[in-house]
């Protein structure tokens with residue numbers, strides 16, 4: 169970047185693309201003559217962004233100008249996984265692609281192609297428009313994008329009806345705030361100023377988390393719950409609230425369904441029973457229930473960390489009943505927030521064009537990607553969410569995702585990616601763990617180089633992202649890459665040619681009371697726009713739930729029809745509870761503060777801030793029981809895999825649990841194995857989601873010699889320098 173600022177710079181409005189509830193609006197300072205981005209900052213007028221970006225994203229331009237950025241199409245020259253590539257032209261890349269995909273379709277049919285994406289960008293264009301149209305016209309296999317949120321979304325829907333909840337601004341009005349299995353100071357820091365505002369007026373903040381997180385350290389109380397047991401806690405809270413007559417009779421009678429059945433169900437859930445399961449004390453549970461019911465308005469924030477367990481769907485469904493039971497929804501600042509995404513009336517049909525699909529094709533669950541890529545039909549059938557075709561996947565098109573690091577059961581995923589009979593294309597900014605297995609890497613633009621339109625899952629504002637600079641090198645937006653891929657295959661459908669600005673208009677083209685008038689024009693003028701919702705926003709003060717009955721459903725006939733208990737219950741996690749009996753530990757891999765999933769984990773600056781190397785958090789009791797001391801190298805293992813890591817002994821995690829903040833790239837892990845080597849493909853109870861935080865592991869000390877040897881041979885940047893064999897010198 170130039171050292172001397174030119175006299176005339178411009179500020180271009182954009183939006184943070186990452187998978188984060190805050191969807192910040194940003195301003196990029198550009199030198200229009202040079203087509204260079206000089207600096208960026210949070211939009212000062214955006215009521216949630218409030219002028220500030222988080223530490224990671226305030227350095228977004230380092231991503232755009234990163235020396236290791238992929239700027240040209242690359243063709244694999246080494247073995248899969250090795251990371252050796254040569255630059256080729258776009259023309260040649262598209263020729264290879266058309267030839268390979270053509271062959272696969274001819275020999276095995278279009279369903280042998282699996283496009284895979286996750287949440288590298290949440291932009292409606294670069295995440296779910298032209299790519300879907302391409303897949304639909306071709307009739308490829310479809311993907312169930314379940315990794316992050318499927319269980320919670322399904323559970324919340326049974327109780328509330330849609331992903332709508334308390335607005336973040338309204339937390340400022342709360343008197344009691346329950347941060348339940350979420351770590352906002354790390355994962356969505358723009359909620360914090362509203363919590364601070366509430367605290368200035370006397371609000372009490374409780375954090376329920378097995379780890380004493382950054383957020384828990386700031387709270388008035390930390391309740392170190394055993395992972396995967398939150399439903400038991402919520403049931404016991406309801407038990408106390410009903411037993412002590414602290415529930416809101418008027419609200420319950422008018423706006424809820426199934427109170428009598430609920431009362432019967434929770435009668436069994438004494439605080440003593442829940443204490444036994446959750447690892448909390450009966451007194452803590454009773455006090456929490458009383459305060460929650462009496463200190464109105466009470467606000468609950470859950471996010472997706474809490475539902476990455478075998479019973480995650482049921483847990484969210486159960487917790488979501490609490491505000492109705494105590495009538496919290498009646499007050500500004502009362503209620504619960506999981507996600508706001510369901511409020512955005514976006515014309516997704518116009519964007520994705522499912523009508524272009526020639527016939528319903530099979531759908532693979534992303535949570536079972538390892539199974540989907542397997543050569544074994546029995547495993548592939550396990551990964552099928554829809555359809556019967558259990559033939560192998562022969563072509564894999566990855567964009568906005570890094571499954572070699574982020575998908576569960578990493579060793580199964582890597583076995584699939586290593587298959588010689590799988591043609592893999594990866595659209596990327598970097599040679600990620602996944603891209604190393606690609607036959608072809610195609611250079612994708614970053615957020616400052618393309619158009620996009622954003623909703624949010626943590627507030628109620630739309631955001632526009634304008635390109636601030638021309639694409640660097642030969643990179644192209646995902647939308648354009650899919651257009652060119654279609655052309656190369658000889659497909660000239662008009663829906664596969666529409667430009668990005670038209671896609672934005674189509675997405676906003678809806679008649680809905682919550683869609684602002686002239687949304688497109690106003691977004692073009694200003695960059696962000698609140699949905700047509702009052703402020704404060706009391707979505708269910710007078711009922712109006714989005715459930716079939718229009719009430720908050722304690723009893724859900726829909727859940728029953730889907731094969732679940734119609735009433736809330738505690739669904740045990742897959743592995744966590746058994747772990748303690750087997751001398752094992754529950755393994756958590758929560759969001760690292762300075763990474764965003766695997767993004768920024770290749771930034772030496774962020775690696776340093778994250779402590780320089782991955783660390784396993786372990787309670788002193790557990791360390792002592794295993795003869796482990798602080799800083800020691802250990803092996804963490806289970807039947808799915810193992811990894812080598814150094815230990816951080818700390819009381820900031822409950823006994824019985826260990827944790828490795830994530831997601832470090834595999835190539836930067838001491839032995840090349842990432843956290844997901846330990847996680848399971850076993851789905852959550854609802855939605856087919858990934859149970860990332862539901863893994864039992866064993867931890868054993870490793871001989872000291874090996875540890876010393878690692879540091880010596882890797883040199884320079886200690887354990888991070890595993891990139892020595894990599895042509896682009898990732899990390900280190």
Ligand SMILES: Nc1nc2c(c(=O)[nH]1)N[C@H]1C(S)=C(S)[C@@H](COP(=O)(O)OP(=O)(O)OC[C@H]3O[C@@H](n4cnc5c(=O)[nH]c(N)nc54)[C@H](O)[C@@H]3O)O[C@H]1N2
Nearest residue numbers: 187349350351355395396471472473758759761763764765
């Ligand atoms: N800095 C940063 N920000 C991020 C991300 C990131 O990687 N880094 N990721 C983004 C994404 S994709 C998402 S989905 C969100 C997630 O946002 P959050 O849900 O807030 O974050 P997580 O780290 O997934 O989980 C939050 C907490 O849940 C705790 N936890 C785990 N299991 C249980 C349980 O059974 N019960 C309870 N009560 N607590 C439990 C963990 O210890 C962790 O501290 O964050 C987003 N923001």
Ligand SMILES: Nc1nc2c(c(=O)[nH]1)N[C@H]1C(S)=C(S)[C@@H](COP(=O)(O)OP(=O)(O)OC[C@H]3O[C@@H](n4cnc5c(=O)[nH]c(N)nc54)[C@H](O)[C@@H]3O)O[C@H]1N2
Nearest residue numbers: 286287288316567568569570574595596612757765766767
């Ligand atoms: N063990 C464990 N595993 C987890 C989690 C956990 O907490 N623990 N968290 C889970 C969660 S919550 C989530 S959401 C998933 C995320 O899973 P992924 O979406 O696979 O994770 P990311 O690390 O965000 O990888 C996205 C990739 O997309 C690329 N990208 C970004 N923008 C663009 C673009 O415009 N075009 C193209 N072509 N590429 C782009 C980035 O460079 C990055 O490599 O991970 C899950 N995995």
Ligand code: SF4
Nearest residue numbers: 184188191192222225
């Ligand atoms: S990651 Fe979240 S907090 Fe950080 S800039 Fe993006 S939207 Fe804002």
Ligand SMILES: [Mo]
Nearest residue numbers: 187316317472
């Ligand atoms: Mo996520």
